[in-house]
Amino acid sequence: MGDRGEFFxxxxxxxxxxxxxxxxxxxxxxxxxxxxxxxxxxxxxxQDAHPFLRSIAGQVSARGLWAMRFDLHxxxxxxxxxxxxxxxxWLDDIxxxxxxxxxxxxxxxxxxCGLRFGATLAALADIGGPKPPLAxxxxxxxxxxxxxxxxxxxxxxxxxxxxxxxxxxxxLIERLRLGETVNVFGYHLTAAQFDGIRAIDLSxxxxxxxxxxxxxxxxxxxxxxxxNELTALVAAMGPGSTLARAVEPQPLYAEGKVHLTRAEQxxxxxxxxxxxxDQP
Amino acid sequence: MSSTEELVPRVRAYVLSNxxxxxxxxxxxxxxxxxxxxxxxxxxxxxxxxxxxxxSIEVADAEMVPDNFDSIANIAAxxxxxxxxx
Numbered sequence: 001m002g003d004r005g006e007f008f009x010x011x012x013x014x015x016x017x018x019x020x021x022x023x024x025x026x027x028x029x030x031x032x033x034x035x036x037x038x039x040x041x042x043x044x045x046x047q048d049a050h051p052f053l054r055s056i057a058g059q060v061s062a063r064g065l066w067a068m069r070f071d072l073h074x075x076x077x078x079x080x081x082x083x084x085x086x087x088x089x090w091l092d093d094i095x096x097x098x099x100x101x102x103x104x105x106x107x108x109x110x111x112x113c114g115l116r117f118g119a120t121l122a123a124l125a126d127i128g129g130p131k132p133p134l135a136x137x138x139x140x141x142x143x144x145x146x147x148x149x150x151x152x153x154x155x156x157x158x159x160x161x162x163x164x165x166x167x168x169x170x171x172l173i174e175r176l177r178l179g180e181t182v183n184v185f186g187y188h189l190t191a192a193q194f195d196g197i198r199a200i201d202l203s204x205x206x207x208x209x210x211x212x213x214x215x216x217x218x219x220x221x222x223x224x225x226x227x228n229e230l231t232a233l234v235a236a237m238g239p240g241s242t243l244a245r246a247v248e249p250q251p252l253y254a255e256g257k258v259h260l261t262r263a264e265q266x267x268x269x270x271x272x273x274x275x276x277x278d279q280p
Numbered sequence: 281m282s283s284t285e286e287l288v289p290r291v292r293a294y295v296l297s298n299x300x301x302x303x304x305x306x307x308x309x310x311x312x313x314x315x316x317x318x319x320x321x322x323x324x325x326x327x328x329x330x331x332x333x334x335x336s337i338e339v340a341d342a343e344m345v346p347d348n349f350d351s352i353a354n355i356a357a358x359x360x361x362x363x364x365x366x
Contacts, residue, residue: 149325153325155344156328156344157321159324160319161319162320163314164345165345167342168341168342235314255322255323256298268308
């Protein structure tokens with residue numbers, strides 16, 4: 001049937017996913033049949049990351065595995081309003097995507113791979129059965145920091161638009177508490193989303209992770225410092241977790257000087273990890 | 281600690297290498313990066329990230345004003361003040 005986009009059910013909503021069928025046009029990975037489900041980052045980062053996710057999913061399928069990309073509730077072509085989504089509903093979406101790809105691909109084994117907050121959600125998702133192998137590219141580790149970064153994005157937009165100082169983040173939190181939303185890059189962040197995100201701490205949630213995992217620290221230059229946060233996360237996850245470093249001069253999930261079509265070091269890290277997944 | 285004069289080339293190199301600039305020669309150090317469309321809101325967040333990585337500067341909400349970030353010279357002066365303050 002080839003590569004194809006399809007809607008699939010998640011409760012009463014339909015989500016849009018894109019399946020990359022295994023092509024094995026390049027040397028197949030020495031790993032048992034599986035599907036890799038990619039979880040996108042959020043807001044502005046989702047749009048900017050689209051070429052990268054399309055590319056890396058294609059690389060995975062070219063090496064003989066199924067790959068699936070999909071849009072979470074309120075994002076892209078999926079149904080539902082962004083304001084109605086919560087962390088819990090996004091986790092349900094991941095479960096639904098995994099169920100769908102299992103049925104479509106005829107494989108039971110699913111490997112989760114996410115970028116930024118998509119990696120965070122992938123790490124927290126219950127997709128049925130034992131915890132899956134997990135690859136996280138530049139994950140958001142602490143929801144407290146990420147949620148405040150979202151509010152900072154509002155302040156940045158306000159400053160650029162009005163050319164003057166805006167309100168503080170404390171004032172924005174007060175607005176959320178009063179039931180208002182905060183417009184972050186056109187997405188109306190709700191109090192429920194804000195609180196759900198703030199409650200996340202992967203270092204705690206993923207301690208002693210029982211399956212193989214990969215964390216990719218993406219840096220712009222070879223001399224860039226390693227992320228202390230990601231190093232600590234991998235240590236907390238235990239011996240099955242691997243930390244890789246990828247030097248990518250062009251951003252994967254932000255506007256860059258050059259339109260990114262491939263992130264070769266990230267691909268190398270992910271494909272190398274997949275290749276070694278079934279080795280003792 | 282660096283003087284503003286010393287910081288300007290460093291800030292300029294960062295801006296010109298990280299943001300889409302059609303004609304680098306036309307971007308004076310005092311030109312408004314926002315009016316020229318070089319730095320938008322997401323770009324501003326990247327500048328903050330760069331300041332954190334390069335200078336260990338955490339930009340406070342109250343410091344998010346054009347006087348600090350709307351030009352190469354403004355950014356350099358801001359970095360100079362922050363690093364001088366320790």
